[in-house]
Amino acid sequence: MLEIKNIHKTFFPGTVNEVKALQGVDFTLEDGVFTAIIGTNGSGKSTVLNAVAGTFEPDAGTILLDGRDITHWPEFRRAAFIGRVFQNPFAGTAAEMSIAENIVMAMRRGKRRGLGPALGRRTLDEIADRVRELKMGLEDRLHNPIGTLSGGQRQALTLLMATWLRPKVLLLDEHTAALDPKSAAKVAELTSEIIAREKLAALMVTHSMQQAVTMPDRILMMHRGRVVEDYRDEMKRRVRIPDLIEAFNRVTKRELFTEPAAAMLERQYL
Amino acid sequence: MSLVLGAFSMGLILSLLSLGMLISFRMIRFTDISVDGTITLGASITAVCLSAGVNPWGAVLLAVAAGAAAGAVTGILHTRCRIQELLSGILMMTALYSVNLRIMGRSNIPLLDVPTVSRGFEHLDAAWAGADNKINLLGWPVPVSDMAALASSAVICVATALLLRYFLLTHMGTGLRAAGNNPQMARAQGLNHQAAIVSGLALSNGLVALSGSLLAQYQGFSDVQMGIGMMVWGLASIIIGEALVRHNSIGLVICGTVLGTILFRLLIAIALRWGLNPNDLKLVTAIFVFLALVAPTLAGKLRKRLCQGVVHARD
Numbered sequence: 001m002l003e004i005k006n007i008h009k010t011f012f013p014g015t016v017n018e019v020k021a022l023q024g025v026d027f028t029l030e031d032g033v034f035t036a037i038i039g040t041n042g043s044g045k046s047t048v049l050n051a052v053a054g055t056f057e058p059d060a061g062t063i064l065l066d067g068r069d070i071t072h073w074p075e076f077r078r079a080a081f082i083g084r085v086f087q088n089p090f091a092g093t094a095a096e097m098s099i100a101e102n103i104v105m106a107m108r109r110g111k112r113r114g115l116g117p118a119l120g121r122r123t124l125d126e127i128a129d130r131v132r133e134l135k136m137g138l139e140d141r142l143h144n145p146i147g148t149l150s151g152g153q154r155q156a157l158t159l160l161m162a163t164w165l166r167p168k169v170l171l172l173d174e175h176t177a178a179l180d181p182k183s184a185a186k187v188a189e190l191t192s193e194i195i196a197r198e199k200l201a202a203l204m205v206t207h208s209m210q211q212a213v214t215m216p217d218r219i220l221m222m223h224r225g226r227v228v229e230d231y232r233d234e235m236k237r238r239v240r241i242p243d244l245i246e247a248f249n250r251v252t253k254r255e256l257f258t259e260p261a262a263a264m265l266e267r268q269y270l
Numbered sequence: 271m272s273l274v275l276g277a278f279s280m281g282l283i284l285s286l287l288s289l290g291m292l293i294s295f296r297m298i299r300f301t302d303i304s305v306d307g308t309i310t311l312g313a314s315i316t317a318v319c320l321s322a323g324v325n326p327w328g329a330v331l332l333a334v335a336a337g338a339a340a341g342a343v344t345g346i347l348h349t350r351c352r353i354q355e356l357l358s359g360i361l362m363m364t365a366l367y368s369v370n371l372r373i374m375g376r377s378n379i380p381l382l383d384v385p386t387v388s389r390g391f392e393h394l395d396a397a398w399a400g401a402d403n404k405i406n407l408l409g410w411p412v413p414v415s416d417m418a419a420l421a422s423s424a425v426i427c428v429a430t431a432l433l434l435r436y437f438l439l440t441h442m443g444t445g446l447r448a449a450g451n452n453p454q455m456a457r458a459q460g461l462n463h464q465a466a467i468v469s470g471l472a473l474s475n476g477l478v479a480l481s482g483s484l485l486a487q488y489q490g491f492s493d494v495q496m497g498i499g500m501m502v503w504g505l506a507s508i509i510i511g512e513a514l515v516r517h518n519s520i521g522l523v524i525c526g527t528v529l530g531t532i533l534f535r536l537l538i539a540i541a542l543r544w545g546l547n548p549n550d551l552k553l554v555t556a557i558f559v560f561l562a563l564v565a566p567t568l569a570g571k572l573r574k575r576l577c578q579g580v581v582h583a584r585d
Contacts, residue, residue, distance in 0.1 A: 053458075079460035092458065094451035096518060097444075102455075104441070105448050110460040113441035145518060161459070 002029040002169050002201065007051055007061035009225075021047040022058065023225035029169065032199040036212045038244065039222035040252070045205040046087075048222070049171050052203065054078045065168060080110025083162030085155065085175040092158030095147030099138060099157065102146050103127050106161035130160065134190070152183025156190055163194050170195065172204040176211070188215065209241045219244070223251045275407075275416055277539040281532030282423035283484045284503065286430055288511070288531045289524065290477030291504040296523075297438070298450035298470035303359030303501060304344045307366030308337045308475040310497035312482025314370045317379040317492035326387045330483045337479020338472040340366060345468035363497075370494050377494045386487035387426070391418035419488055426484065430477065431524050437473075438520050446470050499552045506555050507531035509562040 009022040021044050029035055037045045051058050054075035063071045070078055086092050093102045104118045104127070124142065132139040134156050138149070146154060155175060162170060172191065176184035192215050195202050206212055212219050218236055221229035221244070228251050231239050287309060294302040312333040319329035340362060347358035371377065395405060395414045404411035437443045449456040449466035457463050486492040511530025515522045542548060 074462075076457045076460050076462045079458055084458045086454075086458075091452070091454050094448045094455050096451050097447060101444055101448075104444060105456070105459045105461070108441055108445075108459070113445045113461070115437070115440045115442055117436075117439055118441045118444040119439070 001031055001066055002052065003064040004052070005062045005064070007058045007063070009047060009051065009056065009058045021225055022051065025225065025227055027220060027227055027230070029201050029203060031201050033218055034195050034202045034204070034216040035218040035220060036204045036206050036216040037220045037222060038206060038212050043222040044225040045222050046173055049173050049203060049205055052169065053082060053084055053171055081168040083167035083170045085158050085162050085172050087174040087177055089151035089155040089178055092161070093146045093154050096145055098143045099131070099146050100124060100127050100142040102157065103161055103164065106164045109165050134160065150183070152179050152187060155179060155187050159187065159190060159194065163198060163200065166198055168201065170200050170202040172202060174205050174207060177207060191215070209244055212244065213239065213241055221247060272416060273539050273543065274536070275412060275420055277535040278532060279420045279423050279488060281535035282427040283481055283488055284507065284535065285427055285528040285531035286477050286481035286484070287500060288504045288507040288527045289431065289434060290474040290481065291501070292508055292523070292527050293470055294474040295505065295508065297447050298467055300467060300471060301355050301359070302344060302471060302474065303356060304340060304362035304366065304475065305478050305501040305504065306497040307363035308340050308478045309482035309485070309500050310370045310494060311340055311366055312337050312479030313486035313492040313496060314374045316483040316486045317381055318373055320381055320384040320386070321379060326385055326389065326487065330387060330480065333479045333483035334476045338476035341471040341475025342468050345471035349464035349467055367494065374492065374494065378491060380491045381486065382490065387484070388418040388422035388487070391421045395421065423484060423488070427528065430480070431528060435521050435524050499555070502552070502555050502559055503534070506559050507534045509559065510534050
């Protein structure tokens with residue numbers, strides 16, 4: 001169970017570029033629940049994911065994973081429990097290393113890397129078996145540099161690597177956004193399949209309303225660094241794309257109203 | 271013949287430098303300038319030890335350990351103290367200049383009549399030699415000492431290359447390569463990227479110091495200036511090696527680097543024979559590396575221009 005408690009983060013504080021990315025994000029991700037995060041650009045969706053992954057330390061708040069405080073753990077240490085797929089299909093794999101070498105890195109996620117040969121015959125067979133399940137014909141190209149593959153193939157492999165050892169949380173950062181429609185559909189299908197089979201807790205940032213409505217069990221809507229809507233259980237089952245768009249409009253309108261009001265109060269009292 | 275033989279021995283010894291730099295420059299992608307200092311560190315420690323009568327193999331081990339420690343410090347300067355890559359290397363190199371002077375106590379130590387690692391090979395070779403203490407190599411008579419130097423460098427070089435290949439294909443070695451190729455991916459797979467840089471630089475500079483140690487024994491002296499420009503020599507050798515072997519299998523890359531270094535030494539020997547002023551050697555090497563670095567871009571531009579020319583002609 002992942003508990004995010006009142007996380008704040010401001011980038012470039014005190015400069016003209018100051019960005020209040022997270023302003024008190026608060027939610028709990030139960031085991032086996034697949035959650036999508038949607039929101040406008042700059043609403044803090046990806047920042048929440050990065051806070052969980054450990055790319056930066058939040059200014060305030062705590063992150064608990066199965067009750068353990070991981071707020072100050074470095075990124076590589078959290079990786080023992082967290083699988084990640086990035087938006088950029090080239091970010092999750094080492095281009096000049098072979099498919100097999102990339103996967104063997106994932107097979108040791110969070111474990112000691114010793115002085116034994118990385119790719120023994122048995123390991124290669126195991127890799128070939130699981131790569132075959134992707135039905136992309138990659139099992140015959142295990143020794144080719146992964147950089148020679150297409151974005152879709154690399155993203156599918158990154159997903160396989162992120163879930164090779166069962167993660168406590170899977171983080172998907174718009175992982176289909178940079179792919180062509182066909183590959184995107186294939187990777188999305190693969191994502192749902194793996195998450196359902198392994199009963200994973202997952203956080204998926206997405207810009208696609210279609211994905212948000214069809215794939216996950218729960219939807220969080222973010223705006224201005226906060227979670228503003230939370231659709232779950234019965235509510236999530238009933239929600240349709242127009243409902244989400246209406247909610248977006250409602251949130252942005254509320255802001256149109258509150259901003260000038262705040263300015264007005266400031267003028268009067270300061 | 272002795273020219274060729276010398277180039278081979280020298281090439282084998284310096285290929286350890288190139289292999290070390292292969293790890294820093296190509297595997298963990300760290301532009302490590304401290305090489306110029308660590309190769310001298312290896313040489314000066316060896317010179318002092320041998321003069322004091324230490325077993326040559328013990329001296330070699332000590333040199334390697336010191337080189338590895340220096341490399342680790344460069345890595346820590348970069349990862350922990352957040353100093354830029356180049357600056358960390360420059361700081362280390364500058365500091366090592368004084369350290370090397372301190373170790374040797376003066377700027378130059380000659381090594382005459384001290385046992386070196388090739389001593390054992392001399393006994394072996396002596397069995398093959400004729401009455402004039404020369405070995406018949408493909409029709410040429412070669413002094414036993416030259417042959418022993420070649421044999422000892424070849425044995426050490428091959429053993430190191432094999433060990434290095436084995437290491438780079440282990441889980442640890444794979445992690446090291448991944449950290450250089452894609453740090454983001456390495457971290458996401460739970461690898462401590464900073465520790466990988468530090469250990470990679472330790473390994474790299476350990477090999478460089480090994481090269482320095484053997485170099486001092488081979489040429490019979492250690493000099494505080496001997497490291498200057500070594501980094502560019504190593505880089506030139508790596509580039510030649512990559513041109514020889516266009517493949518990214520670890521074994522072949524290592525072979526290419528060793529062959530590249532030997533070829534580079536042969537080219538230098540030939541150029542010197544033809545009357546190249548030894549003072550110009552570093553300039554020539556620098557120009558060579560420069561050309562090798564810009565050639566791919568230039569070739570690409572040229573090709574583009576030519577192709578555009580074809581399109582215009584068709585219009």
